[in-house]
Amino acid sequence: MAVVTIIGAGAMGSALAIPLIDNGCTVKLWGTNLDQDIIKDLIEGKEHPKHKHKLPSEIEFYYADELEKAMFGSTHVILAITSDALGHVFEKVVPYLNNDMIIATVSKGFDTNKLGEIVILPEILKEKLTEQLSNIPIVVVGGPCKANEVIYRSPSNVVYACEDLNAAKNFKELISTDVYNVKVDTDVIGTEVSVAMKNAYAVALGFAEGFKQREGYTHNNTKSALFTVALEEMILLSEALGGKIKSVIGLPGAGDLEVTGEAGRNRLLGEVIGGGMTSFDALAKMKDEDITVEGYSAVNFGYRLSINLIEKGLLTKELPLLSALYKILYNNESCYASIKKVLNEYN
Amino acid sequence: MAVVTIIGAGAMGSALAIPLIDNGCTVKLWGTNLDQDIIKDLIEGKEHPKHKHKLPSEIEFYYADELEKAMFGSTHVILAITSDALGHVFEKVVPYLNNDMIIATVSKGFDTNKLGEIVILPEILKEKLTEQLSNIPIVVVGGPCKANEVIYRSPSNVVYACEDLNAAKNFKELISTDVYNVKVDTDVIGTEVSVAMKNAYAVALGFAEGFKQREGYTHNNTKSALFTVALEEMILLSEALGGKIKSVIGLPGAGDLEVTGEAGRNRLLGEVIGGGMTSFDALAKMKDEDITVEGYSAVNFGYRLSINLIEKGLLTKELPLLSALYKILYNNESCYASIKKVLNEYN
Numbered sequence: 001m002a003v004v005t006i007i008g009a010g011a012m013g014s015a016l017a018i019p020l021i022d023n024g025c026t027v028k029l030w031g032t033n034l035d036q037d038i039i040k041d042l043i044e045g046k047e048h049p050k051h052k053h054k055l056p057s058e059i060e061f062y063y064a065d066e067l068e069k070a071m072f073g074s075t076h077v078i079l080a081i082t083s084d085a086l087g088h089v090f091e092k093v094v095p096y097l098n099n100d101m102i103i104a105t106v107s108k109g110f111d112t113n114k115l116g117e118i119v120i121l122p123e124i125l126k127e128k129l130t131e132q133l134s135n136i137p138i139v140v141v142g143g144p145c146k147a148n149e150v151i152y153r154s155p156s157n158v159v160y161a162c163e164d165l166n167a168a169k170n171f172k173e174l175i176s177t178d179v180y181n182v183k184v185d186t187d188v189i190g191t192e193v194s195v196a197m198k199n200a201y202a203v204a205l206g207f208a209e210g211f212k213q214r215e216g217y218t219h220n221n222t223k224s225a226l227f228t229v230a231l232e233e234m235i236l237l238s239e240a241l242g243g244k245i246k247s248v249i250g251l252p253g254a255g256d257l258e259v260t261g262e263a264g265r266n267r268l269l270g271e272v273i274g275g276g277m278t279s280f281d282a283l284a285k286m287k288d289e290d291i292t293v294e295g296y297s298a299v300n301f302g303y304r305l306s307i308n309l310i311e312k313g314l315l316t317k318e319l320p321l322l323s324a325l326y327k328i329l330y331n332n333e334s335c336y337a338s339i340k341k342v343l344n345e346y347n
Numbered sequence: 348m349a350v351v352t353i354i355g356a357g358a359m360g361s362a363l364a365i366p367l368i369d370n371g372c373t374v375k376l377w378g379t380n381l382d383q384d385i386i387k388d389l390i391e392g393k394e395h396p397k398h399k400h401k402l403p404s405e406i407e408f409y410y411a412d413e414l415e416k417a418m419f420g421s422t423h424v425i426l427a428i429t430s431d432a433l434g435h436v437f438e439k440v441v442p443y444l445n446n447d448m449i450i451a452t453v454s455k456g457f458d459t460n461k462l463g464e465i466v467i468l469p470e471i472l473k474e475k476l477t478e479q480l481s482n483i484p485i486v487v488v489g490g491p492c493k494a495n496e497v498i499y500r501s502p503s504n505v506v507y508a509c510e511d512l513n514a515a516k517n518f519k520e521l522i523s524t525d526v527y528n529v530k531v532d533t534d535v536i537g538t539e540v541s542v543a544m545k546n547a548y549a550v551a552l553g554f555a556e557g558f559k560q561r562e563g564y565t566h567n568n569t570k571s572a573l574f575t576v577a578l579e580e581m582i583l584l585s586e587a588l589g590g591k592i593k594s595v596i597g598l599p600g601a602g603d604l605e606v607t608g609e610a611g612r613n614r615l616l617g618e619v620i621g622g623g624m625t626s627f628d629a630l631a632k633m634k635d636e637d638i639t640v641e642g643y644s645a646v647n648f649g650y651r652l653s654i655n656l657i658e659k660g661l662l663t664k665e666l667p668l669l670s671a672l673y674k675i676l677y678n679n680e681s682c683y684a685s686i687k688k689v690l691n692e693y694n
Contacts, residue, residue, distance in 0.1 A: 144571030149564070155690045156568035157575070179687070181572075183694040217496070220606045221503035224491030225528075228504070228602035235596075249582075249596050255575035258605065259567045340526070343502045347530040 001025065002174050005074040007093055009035040009042070009061075011050040012106050013080030015147035019180035021056045022153075029055075030062040030070035032081070032089060039063050051148040071096035076104070076174060079125075083109030083196075083294070087124045097133055102167045104139040104160065108195040109294060110301035118305045120192035120241075137167030142191040142252030143183075144259040150180060157181045159251050161191040183251065190243030194234060194253035198260050200298035201230035204325055205261035206270020207339055213275035214336065223261070225343050226321065230257060233319040237306060240314040266295035274336070279329045299325045320345060348373065349521050352421040354440055356382040356389070356408075358397040359453050360427030362494035366527035368403045369500075376402075377409040377417035379428065379436060386410050398495040418443035423451070423521060426472075430456030430641070434471045444480055449514045451486040451507065455542040456641060457648035465652045467539035467588075484514030489538040489599030490530075491606040497527060504528045506598050508538040530598065537590030541581060541600035545607050547645035548577035551672055552608035553617020554682055560622035561683065570608070572690050573668065577604060580666040584653060587661040613642035621683070626676045646672045667692060 002025045006013045009031035017027045031039040038049055042061045047054050062070035071077075071093065081089045086107045097103070105121060113119045113127055122138045129136065143158035150156055160182050162168040168184040176182040185191065208223035234248045234257075247253060260266055265286075272282040286293060303326035309315035320342045327333040349372045353360045356378035364374045378386040385396055389408045394401050409417035418424075418440065428436045433454045444450070452468060460466045460474055469485045476483065490505035497503055507529050509515040515531040523529040532538065555570035581595045581604075594600060607613055612633075619629040633640060650673035656662035667689045674680040 144568050144575075146565075146567055149566065149568045152562070152564050154558075154562070154564065154566050154568055155572065155687050157572035157690055157693055178691050181690050181693060211501075215499070215501070217499045217501065218493075219496065219501050220493055220609060221491050221496045221501055224602045224606040225502065225504035225598065227605045228491075228596075228598050231596060231601055249575075249578060249601075251572065251575050254578055254596075254601060255571045258574045258608075259571040261605075262567060262609075340502050343504055343528050344525050346504055346528060 002075045003028065003073045004076040004078060004174065005030060005070050006078045006080060007089060008032060008080035009038045010080060011048075011147035013078065014042070014048050014055055015051065015150040016078055016080065016106070016175070017055060017059050018151055018153070019175050019177045021058050022177050023174065025174060026060070027058070028060045028062060028070045028074065030067060031064060032085070033064045036063060051151055053148065053151045067092060068096065074101065076102050076171065079103065079105040079107060081107055083107045083111060083121060084297075086121055087111065087128060090125055090128050094128055094130065094133070097136060099133060099136055102137050102139060102171055104141055104171055106141045108199065109298055110196050110305065118301050118308065120189065120196070122188060122192065137162050137164045139168050139171050140188050140191050142195040142247070142256065144251060144255040146259065153179045155179045155181065157183065157251055157255070159183050159185050159191055159247070161185040161188050161247070163188055185247065187244040187247045189241050190238045190245070190247030191252045193238040193241055193243050194248050195256060196298050197234050197237060197302050198253060198257040199266045199295035200302050200322065200325060201226075201234065201257060202260035202264065202266035203270040203293075203295040203299065203329070204230060204321055204339070205257075206267035207274035207335055209267065210271040210274020210276070211336060222339070222343065225346070226339070227257065227261065229321045229342065229346055233321055236315065236319060237302065237309075240309045265291055265293045269293045269295065273328065278332055279335070280332055283329075296329060299329050349422045350375065350420045351423040351425060351521065352377060352417050353425045353427060354436060355379060355427035356385045357427060358395075358494035359492075360425065361385075361389070361395050361402055362398065362497040363425055363427065363453070363522070364402060364406050365498055365500070366522050366524045368405050369524050370521065372521060373407070374405070375407045375409060375417045375421065377414060378411060379432070380411045383410060398498055400495065400498050414439060415443065421448065423449050423518065426450065426452040426454060428454055429639075430454045430458060430468060431644075433468060434458065434475060437472055437475050441475055441477065441480070444483060446480060446483055449484050449486060449517055451488055451518055453488045455546065456645055457543050457652065465648050465655065467536060467543070469535060469539065484509050484511045486515050486518050487535050487538050489542040489594070489603065491598060491602040493606065500526045502526045502528065504530065504598055504602070506530050506532050506538055506594070508532040508535050508594070510535055532594065534591040534594045536588050537585045537592070537594030538599045540585040540588055540590050541595050542603060543645050544581050544584060544649050545600060545604040546613045546642035547649050547669065547672060548573075548581065548604060549607035549611065549613035550617040550640075550642040550646065550676070551577060551668060551686070552604075553614035554621035554686055556614065557618040557621020557623070558683060569686070569690065572693070573686070574604065574608065576668045576689065576693055580668055583662065583666060584649065584656075587656045612638055612640045616640045616642065620675065625679055626682070627679055630676075643676060646676050
């Protein structure tokens with residue numbers, strides 16, 4: 001039977017233990033240095049502090065200094081680490097890997113590789129692998145999936161994508177249940193671009209929510225128009241990088257953008273700025289409250305990536321909404337005027 | 348200068364007067380028999396009873412028995428009539444048409460033609476035209492557009508589609524402003540299928556909202572998964588009828604489904620059923636409250652259309668979510684179990 005080690009005991013990492021346990025797998029949940037208090041609570045049978053829910057007692061919990069034990073006998077590894085720490089944590093995991101294992105990653109975003117290029121996260125992982133391990137399959141996970149709803153066993157649909165389709169199918173067999181529904185695919189690029197960029201575009205959907213405070217009435221038309229423009233730009237970005245349209249209009253893109261635009265920190269940042277606060281003030285406020293907004297860095301990475309793609313001739317021109325997002329967040333440009341202009345020129 | 352007659356003084360018909368007046372057009376707003384009280388209020392300078400907003404005094408208002416005056420000198424006609432009454436009302440308009448005019452329609456749905464086939468609404472209009480008028484361009488309007496937000500001049504983006512692209516461009520020139528943004532297209536079928544079917548699928552998105560009452564927690568993952576399945580089925584339906592994917596993933600499909608799934612009567616019907624009421628009780632309740640739900644008949648038309656397309660070999664199999672919607676609404680099948688099954692089999 002499969003032994004699955006989950007790297008990272010945050011909300012999503014611990015939630016994914018549920019379908020695995022439901023399927024009778026052995027699950028080893030390892031916490032990073034930042035997860036010490038979480039692991040302590042879980043070992044003591046308390047609720048997980050992030051989603052306020054107890055986890056099944058069958059799960060084995062491991063502290064940061066117990067990685068070797070956590071990886072012992074492991075057949076499958078799930079990386080559930082924030083995108084900025086992913087490469088660093090994965091380095092520690094690599095010595096315990098072998099070619100019979102399969103790795104899945106639920107981290108979302110972009111990062112910069114050794115050459116200084118902006119790449120999707122599986123590329124960061126590949127850089128850390130030794131030559132011997134270079135064929136180990138890496139499965140990326142996308143789709144609308146709030147961790148607490150996985151714990152509640154609410155019907156959820158996700159995509160597991162891997163160039164090696166059999167590896168994705170293998171993981172699916174392990175983890176899919178009658179409520180945690182897995183669709184397999186080979187489009188790693190389209191999936192990763194979608195999951196990273198939907199955080200960026202969710203900030204724009206938040207703008208439209210914020211306009212309500214400023215103008216005194218709803219801006220549902222604006223929000224839906226921005227949703228459409230976002231989809232179109234995600235398709236262009238994905239295709240320029242070699243990804244497929246189906247992932248963008250499927251669960252990782254349209255599906256995840258729908259849920260991310262309804263609630264969450266990315267939308268909240270947009271809402272505050274759309275309501276009239278300057279982006280610099282909004283970001284300072286969120287920093288004070290220790291809130292990290294993934295969409296903020298995704299806008300930066302995505303915008304710079306789009307400029308690179310233009311230079312390489314892979315994209316014909318700037319993506320208007322992404323450029324507006326960048327200029328609003330990083331250059332403090334007027335939000336309402338910029339968004340109004342993007343929509344006026346969308347034809 | 349253009350003289351635009353708007354047929355139907357409901358929420359959308361009267362809202363579209365705003366961008367036209369902003370552009371200096373002459374606007375003649377004609378009310379049907381059901382709009383008598385609205386026209387009376389508007390003539391007296393009162394608020395429009397539907398969106399509680401005064402309309403510009405430049406608009407000319409006409410009662411049901413003043414159609415000839417309303418159509419006098421008209422160069423453009425906008426039909427803003429509920430889908431079930433569209434053909435009947437259009438019959439009265441036809442005698443006042445000539446080949447130099449352009450017609451636009453904002454009605455959404457399907458209807459049955461003289462041969463008993465389910466068709467998109469422009470086909471119903473074409474049936475009513477005399478042979479002499481058979482080349483008069485009919486422009487269909489799609490996209491996320493709540494009437495009151497057009498009145499508030501909130502940035503809104505819509506598609507005007509016509510087989511004769513110049514006719515769509517002509518209308519665009521007349522009506523587009525810096526906030527009412529018009530994109531032209533030739534894909535009439537894709538646009539019409541999208542605007543009709545998004546009402547049907549919004550009922551499904553409502554189910555997920557209703558599950559919250561039943562299960563005690565949010566079902567955002569479910570809602571977003573259903574959003575994705577809806578898009579995919581709308582693409583299949585549109586393509587089987589000869590429409591294009593771009594309209595479904597653009598403003599008329601994805602864009603309008605996003606706003607329709609956030610609020611409105613279609614979502615409300617779904618929410619009540621998802622919360623545990625049988626569909627028959629939910630429909631009786633809405634009938635008592637005199638609430639018409641466009642999505643209810645759209646599910647019926649869409650489902651029957653899909654069966655016809657299968658018989659013709661244009662669709663390979665039933666669309667699982669549409670079939671589930673039909674069986675939940677018309678056969679009182681269990682909502683939660685049906686939706687769970689659809690999502691479990693989506694792979």
